[in-house]
Amino acid sequence: MTRRFSSFNMVSLTLGLAFLYLPIAILIIYSFNASRLVTVWGGWSLRWYAALLEDSAMLAAAWTTLRIALMSATAATVLGTMAALALTGRRRFHGRTLFAGMVYAPLVMPEVITGLSLLLLFVALDVDRGFWTVTIAHTTLTMCFVTVVVQSRLATFDRSLTEAAQDLGATPGRTFFLVTLPLIFPAIAAGWMLAFTLSIDDLVIASFTTGPGATTLPIRIYSEVRLGVKPEINAICTLMIATVAVGLTVVSLIGKRNAARRQRAAGAPL
Amino acid sequence: MSAGDQQRGGRLTVALPYLWLLAFFLVPFVIVLRISVSETVIAQPPYLPVLDWSQGLSGFYDFASALTLETYRLLASDTIYLLSYLKSVQVAALSTLMLLALGFPMAYAMARAPRRLQPVLVLLVILPFWTSFLIRIYAWINILQRDGLLNDVLMALGIISQPAAWLASDTAIYIGVVYSYLPFMVLPLYAALEKQDESFLEAAADLGCPRWRAFWLVTVPLAMRGVFAGCLLCFIPVVGEFVIPDLLGSSESLMIGQTLWTEFFGNKDWPLASALAVVLLMVLVVPLMIYERLQQRELDGARR
Amino acid sequence: MVRFDRVGRRFGSVAAVDDLSLDIAANEFVALLGPSGCGKTTLLRMLAGFETPDTGRVLLDGKDISAVPPYRRPVNMMFQSYALFPHLTVAGNIAFGLKREGLPRGEIETRVAEMLALARLTGLGERKPDQLSGGQRQRVALARSLAKRPRVLLLDEPMAALDRKLREETQFELMELRRRLGLTFVIVTHDQEEAMVMADRIALMDKGRIVQTGAPAEIYERPRTRWAAQFIGDINIIEGRVAADGSGVATDALGLLRAPVPAGLKPGDAVVLAVRPEKIALATSGDNNVAGTVSEVGYRGDKSLYKVAVAGGLSMKAAVANAVRAGGPAMGLNDRVTLSWPADAGLVLPP
Numbered sequence: 001m002t003r004r005f006s007s008f009n010m011v012s013l014t015l016g017l018a019f020l021y022l023p024i025a026i027l028i029i030y031s032f033n034a035s036r037l038v039t040v041w042g043g044w045s046l047r048w049y050a051a052l053l054e055d056s057a058m059l060a061a062a063w064t065t066l067r068i069a070l071m072s073a074t075a076a077t078v079l080g081t082m083a084a085l086a087l088t089g090r091r092r093f094h095g096r097t098l099f100a101g102m103v104y105a106p107l108v109m110p111e112v113i114t115g116l117s118l119l120l121l122f123v124a125l126d127v128d129r130g131f132w133t134v135t136i137a138h139t140t141l142t143m144c145f146v147t148v149v150v151q152s153r154l155a156t157f158d159r160s161l162t163e164a165a166q167d168l169g170a171t172p173g174r175t176f177f178l179v180t181l182p183l184i185f186p187a188i189a190a191g192w193m194l195a196f197t198l199s200i201d202d203l204v205i206a207s208f209t210t211g212p213g214a215t216t217l218p219i220r221i222y223s224e225v226r227l228g229v230k231p232e233i234n235a236i237c238t239l240m241i242a243t244v245a246v247g248l249t250v251v252s253l254i255g256k257r258n259a260a261r262r263q264r265a266a267g268a269p270l
Numbered sequence: 271m272s273a274g275d276q277q278r279g280g281r282l283t284v285a286l287p288y289l290w291l292l293a294f295f296l297v298p299f300v301i302v303l304r305i306s307v308s309e310t311v312i313a314q315p316p317y318l319p320v321l322d323w324s325q326g327l328s329g330f331y332d333f334a335s336a337l338t339l340e341t342y343r344l345l346a347s348d349t350i351y352l353l354s355y356l357k358s359v360q361v362a363a364l365s366t367l368m369l370l371a372l373g374f375p376m377a378y379a380m381a382r383a384p385r386r387l388q389p390v391l392v393l394l395v396i397l398p399f400w401t402s403f404l405i406r407i408y409a410w411i412n413i414l415q416r417d418g419l420l421n422d423v424l425m426a427l428g429i430i431s432q433p434a435a436w437l438a439s440d441t442a443i444y445i446g447v448v449y450s451y452l453p454f455m456v457l458p459l460y461a462a463l464e465k466q467d468e469s470f471l472e473a474a475a476d477l478g479c480p481r482w483r484a485f486w487l488v489t490v491p492l493a494m495r496g497v498f499a500g501c502l503l504c505f506i507p508v509v510g511e512f513v514i515p516d517l518l519g520s521s522e523s524l525m526i527g528q529t530l531w532t533e534f535f536g537n538k539d540w541p542l543a544s545a546l547a548v549v550l551l552m553v554l555v556v557p558l559m560i561y562e563r564l565q566q567r568e569l570d571g572a573r574r
Numbered sequence: 575m576v577r578f579d580r581v582g583r584r585f586g587s588v589a590a591v592d593d594l595s596l597d598i599a600a601n602e603f604v605a606l607l608g609p610s611g612c613g614k615t616t617l618l619r620m621l622a623g624f625e626t627p628d629t630g631r632v633l634l635d636g637k638d639i640s641a642v643p644p645y646r647r648p649v650n651m652m653f654q655s656y657a658l659f660p661h662l663t664v665a666g667n668i669a670f671g672l673k674r675e676g677l678p679r680g681e682i683e684t685r686v687a688e689m690l691a692l693a694r695l696t697g698l699g700e701r702k703p704d705q706l707s708g709g710q711r712q713r714v715a716l717a718r719s720l721a722k723r724p725r726v727l728l729l730d731e732p733m734a735a736l737d738r739k740l741r742e743e744t745q746f747e748l749m750e751l752r753r754r755l756g757l758t759f760v761i762v763t764h765d766q767e768e769a770m771v772m773a774d775r776i777a778l779m780d781k782g783r784i785v786q787t788g789a790p791a792e793i794y795e796r797p798r799t800r801w802a803a804q805f806i807g808d809i810n811i812i813e814g815r816v817a818a819d820g821s822g823v824a825t826d827a828l829g830l831l832r833a834p835v836p837a838g839l840k841p842g843d844a845v846v847l848a849v850r851p852e853k854i855a856l857a858t859s860g861d862n863n864v865a866g867t868v869s870e871v872g873y874r875g876d877k878s879l880y881k882v883a884v885a886g887g888l889s890m891k892a893a894v895a896n897a898v899r900a901g902g903p904a905m906g907l908n909d910r911v912t913l914s915w916p917a918d919a920g921l922v923l924p925p
Contacts, residue, residue, distance in 0.1 A: 110510020
């Protein structure tokens with residue numbers, strides 16, 4: 001097989017990736033800028049990180065965001081995995097098309113619509129808005145992403161494995177915990193990571209569904225950014241990127257281990 | 271576990287997420303629809319009528335007769351809203367085309383890269399998606415502002431002599447949208463291109479088709495599903511985009527997401543915001559249906 | 575021991591299994607043989623419990639097990655894909671069923687060691703399935719399905735993934751294993767050679783029904799229908815009618831061909847005469863002699879296959895064993911030959 005990787009391919013790939021990474025790189029570099037003026041380079045410094053530690057409102061927002069992300073990602077993973085199992089299962093149930101529609105729609109639905117509609121629901125139910133309403137909103141949005149991730153793994157899942165387990169005397173329940181769950185676990189973990197990040201990221205839906213006392217980090221950053229660029233914001237953004245990068249590295253290391261195992265399986269002589 | 275428990279376990283797997291989505295995704299839309307035909311008042315909640323169940327059927331009748339299409343009449347009468355929708359669709363359509371023009375060569379290059387490099391490239395494209403949306407837009411403010419890096423570089427290169435105003439313009443919106451949505455375009459395209467067997471091209475060459483024609487006659491048609499998926503994945507959310515135009519665009523002409531936001535948070539006009547959302551949904555209903563179709567087919571195809 | 579009592583199973587408008595009855599005796603080795611889509615796998619899965627019959631019953635030792643879920647049946651299956659759990663070791667795979675039975679630890683360990691030895695896998699217990707060769711994986715799957723000492727062992731195309739040589743070896747291994755353990759085996763296969771080598775009895779299936787059951791030699795030598803004759807092995811089919819004197823088949827092109835006509839057929843009935851190529855000799859000494867020209871020669875080493883054009887535009891095949899060491903096939907293209915076969919080599923079948 002001849003795969004010709006032309007110089008045009010090379011150029012488009014390089015430019016594309018540069019376009020994706022350059023702005024982030026610049027942001028990270030400027031977070032270490034000693035100068036108060038964002039655009040003037042004043043040498044390397046950690047002063048904006050130190051300033052962050054003093055900013056108790058920012059820290060409180062970060063803590064709120066983290067708690068919401070942990071709660072909603074976990075709930076979304078449970079619900080999303082269930083939905084994926086329901087959609088890939090052989091069992092045909094009433095309203096499957098509607099169900100599938102509701103799972104895929106939030107993936108592309110403009111956030112202003114989702115946010116507004118959820119807020120109006122909470123108002124109609126007369127619940128106090130805050131931590132819990134944001135958590136529910138994020139669970140709803142992110143569970144759909146979990147479903148898609150887990151579902152793509154289940155689609156390639158060899159059904160004879162679960163049949164073999166049942167044939168050997170495992171009840172469907174035990175089969176799920178002994179065979180299915182361990183095998184789709186990497187996808188579930190990836191789904192959780194995705195849900196967690198999406199929750200940390202979200203500004204629009206959180207803005208609609210939050211209430212007094214539950215300001216999230218993106219809401220906080222947004223209100224600062226509207227007033228102009230500040231070095232502290234560069235610093236907190238860098239910290240957020242670093243957090244995600246560390247998390248991703250861990251996940252991809254686990255993934256690599258699994259991929260290597262799969263590759264061995266595929267490459268083993270028959 | 272007994273067989274009955276199994277049944278219940280299976281049913282729960284369907285019922286729990288199903289009910290959740292019904293309650294927190296579908297029902298809210300009904301509420302949006304209902305509030306969009308209400309009147310704005312200064313009260314809590316800021317709309318009328320409020321359904322009073324204690325009055326029984328007559329209460330429902332009072333409620334129903336007080337519903338009004340006033341907000342929709344307002345939407346139709348003021349060109350601000352129409353222009354806002356038009357601008358949103360225009361921005362979404364144009365930036366989707368730009369994304370396709372930029373994303374296809376990238377995805378194509380990825381699919382032709384050496385096999386063992388491909389997972390790394392995919393990861394490189396996904397990675398920015400994992401960093402906050404807000405941060406990525408913010409990063410562009412750093413670059414595009416009047417005394418920002420872009421002007422510095424352009425002036426140093428002698429391309430411009432005066433710092434140009436990049437920020438608060440449509441150009442900035444396009445840059446922001448293309449930048450933020452690039453992974454959503456590249457990944458489906460890559461998925462479609464990567465599946466293509468090199469032997470298709472070899473067969474085309476064998477049958478006397480030059481390479482560049484084979485690209486248009488074989489590669490592109492076979493990637494059409496990826497093209498559609500990528501375009502819809504970008505177009506639909508961009509139409510309702512708020513953060514990008516709000517932070518990078520000018521305040522003269524608003525995209526519909528911004529208009530909705532302003533009506534809701536600024537003017538506290540909930541019925542009007544709801545009506546805007548309803549109309550926005552109508553604008554998107556066709557692309558949404560196509561997208562749902564594609565997703566379902568993808569799922570059924572993968573299962574076969 | 576196992577009885578399918580008029581079972582049926584439809585998928586949409588297709589009847590995968592159609593009003594089928596079959597008895598399987600204890601310690602019998604039965605092969606379900608048929609083209610793909612004939613319903614043999616569905617039948618096997620009914621016995622395993624993965625399919626419930628729409629009509630009829632599946633009985634095991636006289637008890638109706640149609641509604642018993644797979645995890646409560648004393649029947650184990652070896653899957654075509656082997657379905658080895660990739661996250662468990664070889665020993666873990668073999669112990670899986672035993673643990674579900676709740677056997678004590680020590681007992682499980684002994685049983686696993688026993689199975690590893692039986693399947694010649696000793697020393698590989700701690701490996702993961704993906705660190706094994708195809709043949710080893712196949713043996714793990716076998717050991718796993720045997721570990722629970724099932725009443726009936728089901729094998730779904732167990733050798734489909736093996737190459738020819740390994741397949742032959744494995745066939746003999748399975749037969750030896752079965753003699754030693756005295757188990758009831760039901761195997762699904764589309765490979766007739768495999769079925770004939772291993773099974774005591776073959777159930778030939780087509781379109782959800784059993785066409786014929788019998789010992790391999792019976793199925794091969796006495797197929798009851800034209801379809802069965804053509805599905806198993808190679809066969810010449812000549813159309814004609816029962817001769818007036820009942821001594822054979824009268825054909826338009828080749829005249830009277832002598833063959834034993836079964837009772838119940840009257841002279842003039844439309845029939846076909848079926849003759850296996852290896853029963854035909856290139857000589858003029860038989861009850862039936864047909865002249866023709868060699869139109870194709872296929873040299874297969876152990877035998878040569880001749881395609882001979884005979885009168886009436888027909889073509890017949892003859893297989894001749896290359897018993898004498900020679901440079902190649904005895905006959906060449908366009909050689910004139912006479913095909914001959916004894917009367918009792920032919921089978922008179924309904925058209």
